[in-house]
Each structure stands twice: as structure tokens, then as C-alpha cells.
Amino acid sequence: MSKQVNLHFEEEIYGLLKECSEKYDISVQGVVREAVLHMLSNRKNVTGNGFKFIDLFAGIGGMRLAFEANGGECVFSSEWDKYCQKTYFENFGDLPVGDIRQVDEKEIPDHDILVAGFPCQPFSIAGVSKKNSMGRDHGFKDKTQGTLFFDVVRILDEKRPGAFLLENVKNLKSHDKGRTWEIIMKTLEELDYEVFPFVLDGQGFVPQHRERVYIVGFDRQKFGSEIAFDCLLNKPEKKPVLNDILEREVELKYTLSDKLWNYLQEYSRKHKQKGNGFGFGMPDRYGITRTLSARYYKDGSEILIYQEGKNPRRLTPRECARLQGYPEDFKIVVSDTQAYKQFGNSIVVPLVAEIASNMIDFIENPEGRDGNIQLKFDYFGESLKRRQPIQTGQTAHTSR
Known part of the structure; x- marks a missing residue:
């Protein structure tokens, strides 16, 4: 407004x-x-x-x-x-x-x-x-x-x-x-x-x-x-998987309608017949996703979440934030459409934090890097302080 x-x-x-x-x-x-x-x-x-x-x-x-x-x-x-x-x-x-x-x-x-x-x-x-x-x-x-x-x-x-x-x-x-x-x-x-x-x-x-x-x-x-x-x-010892970022309870509005789900399946079928790889993506919960894009708001087709007994669903904006490594207290203050665009256009925060750490280490000591100085970025957002290691067992946002 x-x-x-x-x-x-x-x-x-x-x-x-x-x-x-x-x-x-x-x-x-x-x-x-x-x-x-x-x-x-x-x-x-x-x-x-x-x-x-x-x-x-x-x-x-x-x-x-x-x-x-x-x-x-x-x-x-x-x-x-x-x-x-x-x-x-x-x-x-x-x-x-x-x-x-x-x-x-x-x-x-x-x-x-x-x-x-x-x-x-x-x-x-x-x-x-x-x-x-x-x-x-x-x-x-x-x-x-x-x-x-x-x-x-x-x-x-x-x-x-x-x-x-x-x-x-x-x-x-x-x-x-x-x-x-x-x-x-x-x-x-x-x-x-x-x-x-x-x-x-x-x-x-x-x-x-x-x-x-x-x-x-x-x-x-x-x-x-x-x-x-x-x-x-310096990546986390435990490789994050999709299940780590999923919410336990998700509103019905994120579930695909019959019309959209049927369209995506038919679209995928036609392209497979032509030998193309175009189609929706439904990743394993214990694997990784495709690249989140700014067009995700349109149909969510590149990353769909399987649901037992009903149509798959989109990621929620909060899950998109987690998928990009934003801390849990990061405020989402816009519509879902704008939030999808924003996170789809963004960067993987903990990866860039590691690049930044390398740059600062070089600037502070250009003659020789100190291998003992390392940043571990907690992408679940409990701590954003420099060079504080992730505590084991901290990946709490799971959906079983």
C-alpha cells in the first residue's frame, strides 16, 4: 500500500x-x-x-x-x-x-x-x-x-x-x-x-x-x-537434503489444482515423446532440487513436492527462503508471488558467506592464508556471527 x-x-x-x-x-x-x-x-x-x-x-x-x-x-x-x-x-x-x-x-x-x-x-x-x-x-x-x-x-x-x-x-x-x-x-x-x-x-x-x-x-x-x-x-559435514527445509504443515493453497496438475503431466508427456527433457521436477525428499527460478510463482513446476493421496504442491515462500539459505528470522513481507520472484532471483547465502570469508582472510593476510580461520555459516539461521561453527544436530526444520 x-x-x-x-x-x-x-x-x-x-x-x-x-x-x-x-x-x-x-x-x-x-x-x-x-x-x-x-x-x-x-x-x-x-x-x-x-x-x-x-x-x-x-x-x-x-x-x-x-x-x-x-x-x-x-x-x-x-x-x-x-x-x-x-x-x-x-x-x-x-x-x-x-x-x-x-x-x-x-x-x-x-x-x-x-x-x-x-x-x-x-x-x-x-x-x-x-x-x-x-x-x-x-x-x-x-x-x-x-x-x-x-x-x-x-x-x-x-x-x-x-x-x-x-x-x-x-x-x-x-x-x-x-x-x-x-x-x-x-x-x-x-x-x-x-x-x-x-x-x-x-x-x-x-x-x-x-x-x-x-x-x-x-x-x-x-x-x-x-x-x-x-x-x-568449507561445507557442512552433513549435506543438507530437501527434507531438511520442508514445513510440517502447509496450507491447502500450495497444492496444485487438478487442472494445473493435469496440464503439467500432459506437457511433460508430449515433450518426452519428442525426446526433450522438459517437464516438471519432483525431487526425492532425501536428495536435492533443481535450480529455483524467478518464474517459480507461475506454476512451481521445477520443484514440486510429492504428497501421498493428493496432487503435489509448490514450495512455500518460507521453504524457498530456506532453500536459498536465508535465516529463519528473515522477514517475508510481500505477497507469495513477489516472494517467489525475490528468492528465485537471490543467491545461496551460506555459499556467498564462504566466498566473503575467503576474501576477508586474503585482505587481512595477503602474504599467506590462515587455514585455521574458517567460517561455517548456519543456514538455518540461529547464528549469523562470523566464524562460529555449526553445531551438530541443528538441522531442525524437517518434515517426516
């Missing part, structure tokens, strides 16, 4: 608002809203002693949870989806700035690590080709202009954090016939960062097969030109 506020501005101020409106191609109301969000996001007096990070394309804050679990302090966040903003605010007390494209990089607080799950977009080479033909120089800003990755680039260039972590879908490496990946890698290296890409799977931390590409970078100007870094993942 939105609330309306009537504001009155002097003619001079309104004129400035109109200029911003035309510059950024949004309404005057949109300019005012962005200004208010920016003010609210910076209302805290940051005085912590831990490392500082910023959270770009923040979604509902999965990356923030992971870095806070390692002792970090978030000093700036940005996310333009209003439903994600609501979830983020309810869980962290910070309202992210809406459109990062409208934020001056010079106004972003200093930070040690930049974190971003940026959207994947194709890069146009038209401008670069034109400059080449004219014999003019071009740089990373020209190559990435017009994409949201450009906003990551300009902030890195201006603020020079010691490290960054970028996350995207695994297919980023093949996106636009590999051109997108090539430009991203070259651009980050031109910024004088040593770059380490990893394709990592969430299973082992959560009962879900979820591969994503993670790009870690360290500033050569701070850490030298010969940086050795690897991501050592």
Missing part, C-alpha cells in the same frame, strides 16, 4: 527538479522519490570498526547477510524494485537507493569491498568501432556505456575499493557469443584489478543445484601485481 504526500516547492527548486526530470527521463515525482530514498539510505552514522562494503543491485539483501556474517558493515545499498526495497527495509532498516544510474559515484561512501549481483546485458560495439575508425582512443567507460555493469565500473574507478565480488548467472560466460564476458574481464583488468572468476554450485550448503558465476577482484595498487587467490569452501 502506498501513501500520498503533497509537497510544495518554490519556483526555483521546481525548475531544478524539472531539469533533473528531463536529464534522467523520469517524472518530477520520480526525481523527488529518488532524492528521499538517497537521504534515507544515508541516515545512519557509520562508526563500526569492521570492514565496510556497499551492496549494489541488492535484491532482498542476500549478499548483505553473507558479508555481515563476516563482520562487515554495509554503508550504501541500491535496488530499484519497490517490492525488494520493502523486504530489504523490513529486514535491515535501510531503504536502498532506487536507480544507481542516477547516483553520483563521488557521493557514495568510501568502502573496502564492492558487492554487486548486476544484471546481464549485451554490450554494443558500435561506438567503439566508430572511434577506432576515427583513430580516437576509447576506454572501459565507452565499452560498457549504456549497461548497468557500467555503473559498477564507474564506482570502482572512482572509489577504488580494495576488493569486489560480482555475481551473475553461469551463462554470463557465453552470453552474446562470449563478447559480454570478454568485455567484462578486460574492463576489470583495465581498472587495475586482478580478477578471479569461479563457477560454484550451492549444493552442499543447501539442498539445491544452483550454479552461478562469481567474479572476485583485488586492487593491484594495494596488493601488488602477483596475487594468488583461491576460493576454499
Whole structure:
């Protein structure tokens, strides 16, 4: 539910608002809203002693949870989806700035690590080709202009954090016939960062097969030109299975209707006859699931839960939260449809917490990693404190 506020501005101020409106191609109301969000996001007096990070394309804050679990302090966040903003605010007390494209990089607080799950977009080479033909120089800003990755680039260039972590879908490496990946890698290296890409799977931390590409970078100007870094993942001794995250009692509304269940079975049958693998997924309760996607709200077909004597059901939003490793006290404050989209677009929190732990260990001791310093992230949410081991027998959310 939105609330309306009537504001009155002097003619001079309104004129400035109109200029911003035309510059950024949004309404005057949109300019005012962005200004208010920016003010609210910076209302805290940051005085912590831990490392500082910023959270770009923040979604509902999965990356923030992971870095806070390692002792970090978030000093700036940005996310333009209003439903994600609501979830983020309810869980962290910070309202992210809406459109990062409208934020001056010079106004972003200093930070040690930049974190971003940026959207994947194709890069146009038209401008670069034109400059080449004219014999003019071009740089990373020209190559990435017009994409949201450009906003990551300009902030890195201006603020020079010691490290960054970028996350995207695994297919980023093949996106636009590999051109997108090539430009991203070259651009980050031109910024004088040593770059380490990893394709990592969430299973082992959560009962879900979820591969994503993670790009870690360290500033050569701070850490030298010969940086050795690897991501050592300390997974729980007991591999989580689907049954660990299922609720004991589930509302009837999550059970598929006869119409939808019949449609999914017929759809699967037709594709099997054609030799295709398309169809619904009904995983073993003591195994793992397919990748949870943002389209899960449509029919839940990629992960259906078997029910004795009746149609299968979808996962509940809370089960989706658990499947992504969110703590049990994480607040779900939006509709089921929006919650499915939010968790489907999110990251596996304990996996990213392990990546963050590796990064902090390197930053604290770049000459040699301390193998005795390890983070165990309790994805069932009883503890988010850094380097506190999971207690055995703590996997309580089971459905027998």
C-alpha cells in the first residue's frame, strides 16, 4: 500500500527538479522519490570498526547477510524494485537507493569491498568501432556505456575499493557469443584489478543445484601485481537434503489444482515423446532440487513436492527462503508471488558467506592464508556471527 504526500516547492527548486526530470527521463515525482530514498539510505552514522562494503543491485539483501556474517558493515545499498526495497527495509532498516544510474559515484561512501549481483546485458560495439575508425582512443567507460555493469565500473574507478565480488548467472560466460564476458574481464583488468572468476554450485550448503558465476577482484595498487587467490569452501559435514527445509504443515493453497496438475503431466508427456527433457521436477525428499527460478510463482513446476493421496504442491515462500539459505528470522513481507520472484532471483547465502570469508582472510593476510580461520555459516539461521561453527544436530526444520 502506498501513501500520498503533497509537497510544495518554490519556483526555483521546481525548475531544478524539472531539469533533473528531463536529464534522467523520469517524472518530477520520480526525481523527488529518488532524492528521499538517497537521504534515507544515508541516515545512519557509520562508526563500526569492521570492514565496510556497499551492496549494489541488492535484491532482498542476500549478499548483505553473507558479508555481515563476516563482520562487515554495509554503508550504501541500491535496488530499484519497490517490492525488494520493502523486504530489504523490513529486514535491515535501510531503504536502498532506487536507480544507481542516477547516483553520483563521488557521493557514495568510501568502502573496502564492492558487492554487486548486476544484471546481464549485451554490450554494443558500435561506438567503439566508430572511434577506432576515427583513430580516437576509447576506454572501459565507452565499452560498457549504456549497461548497468557500467555503473559498477564507474564506482570502482572512482572509489577504488580494495576488493569486489560480482555475481551473475553461469551463462554470463557465453552470453552474446562470449563478447559480454570478454568485455567484462578486460574492463576489470583495465581498472587495475586482478580478477578471479569461479563457477560454484550451492549444493552442499543447501539442498539445491544452483550454479552461478562469481567474479572476485583485488586492487593491484594495494596488493601488488602477483596475487594468488583461491576460493576454499568449507561445507557442512552433513549435506543438507530437501527434507531438511520442508514445513510440517502447509496450507491447502500450495497444492496444485487438478487442472494445473493435469496440464503439467500432459506437457511433460508430449515433450518426452519428442525426446526433450522438459517437464516438471519432483525431487526425492532425501536428495536435492533443481535450480529455483524467478518464474517459480507461475506454476512451481521445477520443484514440486510429492504428497501421498493428493496432487503435489509448490514450495512455500518460507521453504524457498530456506532453500536459498536465508535465516529463519528473515522477514517475508510481500505477497507469495513477489516472494517467489525475490528468492528465485537471490543467491545461496551460506555459499556467498564462504566466498566473503575467503576474501576477508586474503585482505587481512595477503602474504599467506590462515587455514585455521574458517567460517561455517548456519543456514538455518540461529547464528549469523562470523566464524562460529555449526553445531551438530541443528538441522531442525524437517518434515517426516
